[in-house]
Amino acid sequence: MEMYKLLTFKDLGDERGKLVVIEGGQSIPFDIARAFYIYGSDSTVVRGQHANRNSEFVLVNVAGTSKVMITDGTRKEVVELNKPMEAVYIPKMIWKEMYDFSPDSVLLVLANTHYDGSEYIRDFDEYIREMKNFNKDE
Numbered sequence: 001m002e003m004y005k006l007l008t009f010k011d012l013g014d015e016r017g018k019l020v021v022i023e024g025g026q027s028i029p030f031d032i033a034r035a036f037y038i039y040g041s042d043s044t045v046v047r048g049q050h051a052n053r054n055s056e057f058v059l060v061n062v063a064g065t066s067k068v069m070i071t072d073g074t075r076k077e078v079v080e081l082n083k084p085m086e087a088v089y090i091p092k093m094i095w096k097e098m099y100d101f102s103p104d105s106v107l108l109v110l111a112n113t114h115y116d117g118s119e120y121i122r123d124f125d126e127y128i129r130e131m132k133n134f135n136k137d138e
């Protein structure tokens with residue numbers, strides 16, 4: 001299973017400024033059910049620290065920068081989000097942690113689901129247990 005995919009959106013900017021469009025099912029691999037954004041987190045904060053049983057996400061720093069640590073319990077990678085045109089797609093059942101937010105960071109997150117707290121796995125040991133079954137079933 002792929003842990004993540006880097007996405008580059010088209011630049012529709014001109015002399016008036018930049019314009020970036022994100023179309024559900026076209027520039028990202030799912031239809032968008034939810035958007036939220038995270039800002040005002042400083043460089044000492046770690047957010048996320050969860051995996052989702054059903055949700056897929058696209059993360060893009062529309063301003064500022066942050067980092068995302070992505071792991072499936074075996075592999076571990078860090079993606080730096082530092083361009084409004086570049087995003088990372090994270091499939092379901094991938095553990096993620098967002099950190100190292102710049103003071104001006106605005107991290108936009110798009111999801112394929114409406115919020116349901118019960119599909120979040122917030123305990124890493126539990127995640128590892130569920131991953132064993134998930135990998136068996138895939």
Ligand code: TYD
Pocket residue numbers: 034036038046047048049115
């Ligand atoms: P949380 O999942 O801890 O945020 P992060 O993943 O960025 O660390 O969410 C913080 C609070 O907001 C928590 O009480 C759940 C709530 N929440 C919603 O109600 N809807 C949402 O779509 C999200 C992402 C969070």
